[in-house]
Amino acid sequence: MSIHRRRYSSPPAAPPLEDENLLSEILLRLPPDPSSLPRASAVCKLWRRLVSDPRFIRRFRLHHRRNPPLLGFFETYGGESFRPTLDAPNRVPPGRFCLRRDLLVPLGCRHGLVLMMDPNRKDVLVWDPVTGEQHPIALPPGFDAQETLASGAVLRADGGVHFHVPWVVSGKDDQLVASVYSSETGLWSNRIATPLPSTGGFLTMVSMCKPAVLVGDSLYWTLIGNSAAILEFDLERQSLAVIQLPVDMSKENHEFTVMRAEGGGLGLLLLSQFGRAAQLWMRKTDCEGLASWELGRTIELDKLLSLNSEESKDLVILGFAECNNVVFLWTFTGLFMVELESLQFKKVPETNNACFCTPFESVYAADVYAAPAPVDYIEESKSVRSPTKPAAVSRSVDAPAATHSTIKLQIEAPRRPQATVESPQNRPLESLAIGNKHYEMMLSSEGRFGIFYKRDKAENAFKWAEIDVTVYRRSIYFTIEEVLRRCMVKAGYENDEDIGHLLTRYVPLLVNGVCMLTYLKVRSVNFALSPEGDRYNVKPKVSLALEVPLPFAIAISQLGAVEINSMPRRTIAVPAISVAEAAHFMIPRDQRFKAADYAHAVKFAKSLGIEFSTVDLNMKAGSAWWLLRGEITEEVFQLSLPLPESNFTEDDAILHSMFCLNPDRSFGTALFSLGELNAGTYGSILRNPHKGMNANSFFALCSGPLSTMWKNE
Structure with a gap:
């Protein structure tokens, strides 16, 4: 008798496009364009369910965090005004990223977050324009309006949930002072400082108009004012350093911005004096650890952008996108975006004002629920439809949702409650700094003290x-x-x-x-x-x-x-x-x-x-320079002292001499009306100045x- 053995075969493997795990990995590698996921969601029910999953969207943003597209820019002094720069179908609607709050100044964008500053300088706001999450942060004492111009940056470590906010101010003692906020701990770090460049110490400060550039583990800001330089904040070592510009740049007034150099490292984009060429500099370190600047490529902008001699004279750098290596250049003819590697350029439409730009580079998965619904999502009407294959749909990401879709997949991101402000502790009353403290306390306890006010x-x-x-x-x-x-x-x-x-x-x-x-x-x-x-x-x-x-x-x-x-x-x-x-x-x-x-x-x-x-x-x-009074007595001009002489110096006279010319360009005429001061006459500090x-x-x-x-x- 023969024995027949049964053969057991494993179930057939699912086709690759039906295996959800494999399909998710494939969809994860779609280009990070805003239209990628909406288009994928229109293919079928399975694809729509996968790409609309919040977990997948988070993975998608994390996967492409190192090469995000340049979605547009926020105008530095246009509040939260967002200007898209991509073409359809990837163009983001201008109103999509809007806080609807006035008087906010963007200081920088990175890793999908935007750092905003309130003009009263008391707090900052970290905002995710895609999810709408907002995180208000109170500045530490001494970092608000008591200081000079300040700037900050925002970044996430390794694509995590938590973020850091490095904050830098020009201190009162000719120092640059910095601290870092951590969203994980909710605390600011210890302060670190470095001295300002020794060039007279007048008005050297961190630029708010040019956001910091992240190169490796360091952030780099532009220093402006009496000394143009670069401030380095090493996040790993928690140290500050001032980097001088190349020697042949310090003697002239050039437009420049910090950038990432070709091949990595710190770089510098410098416009020539008349704007016709852009020089790309690199910071090199030799075998002995000494760093120096080295000139790389030179780009002839007047030929690239077809600018005449007048237009090239007025080139202004308004922004730089660090991930896409794109510089924003303003001319009489409008705003240009120039990709520095490929030298491809694009003119931004409807830009009539020269306003500094804060580029927004982020992975925006759009709203997949706004894409046209796939055919198996459509509710059939009672009338019989022809079983013809639906035509392919091509739509911009800002197209409205299909009116016949019966399933809504919109999931609102959870929002944190607004931060509460704790009332400050009452300060103890100051007591006299001198005298018999025991006797003072006795008189006070007996109610024998009156109310005293200091003279000032x-x-x-x-x-x-x-x-x-x-x-x-x-x-x-x-x-x-x-x-x-x-x-x-x-x-x-x-x-x-x-x-x-x-x-x-x-x-x-x-x-x-x-x-x-x-x-x-x-x-x-x-x-x-x-x-x-x-x-x-x-x-x-x-x-x-x-x-x-x-x-x-x-x-x-x-x-x-x-x-x-x-x-x-x-x-x-x-x-x-x-x-x-x-x-x-x-x-x-x-x-x-x-x-x-x-x-x-x-x-x-x-x-x-x-x-x-x-x-x-x-x-x-x-x-007191503005308190000097210009007078003409017996056809002789003099800067007279309306207040005691101890209030004025020769420097005050030099400052005032720029502001007291008559229509015939001779000296004369008072600059301020001093009647309320009951001013008298205390002599003069300058008489009969020469023409010019x-x-x-x-x-x-x-x-x-x-x-x-x-x-x-």
């Missing part, structure tokens, strides 16, 4: 002096005009007609910038002191880091409250602006401040060697090559 609290007498805006604007105009004329002659301009045309074009713009920054400074000083502070309620929509020529920046920085010495009663002089002039920010009613036009004027002035700087608007105290002293004082306050021009006049 009981006798504070604020006196306001209004600026004569007509004199102020006219003097600035004549000074800038003469300075530009001299600089153009030095630069080789010979045609008087061309010089006159350029002066007519750029001088009014630069004057408006100085007046706008003056308004912002006076507004800051008066907001908490003046009983009529409401006249300064309107804040112009301009950059808080507005740059003006360095000598005027010095003067504006010293335009603040001054405690008058040698007076019988404590008196504090405060600069003010009339209601009529404050209403339009000290700019003529028939003119408007346009950021793009002002950026062009600044670029032109920098090309002539003129230095620019920002001003710390948070500093309320100043010097206003421009000479300007050059004397410069540094670098221009600082010696006053000697030649």
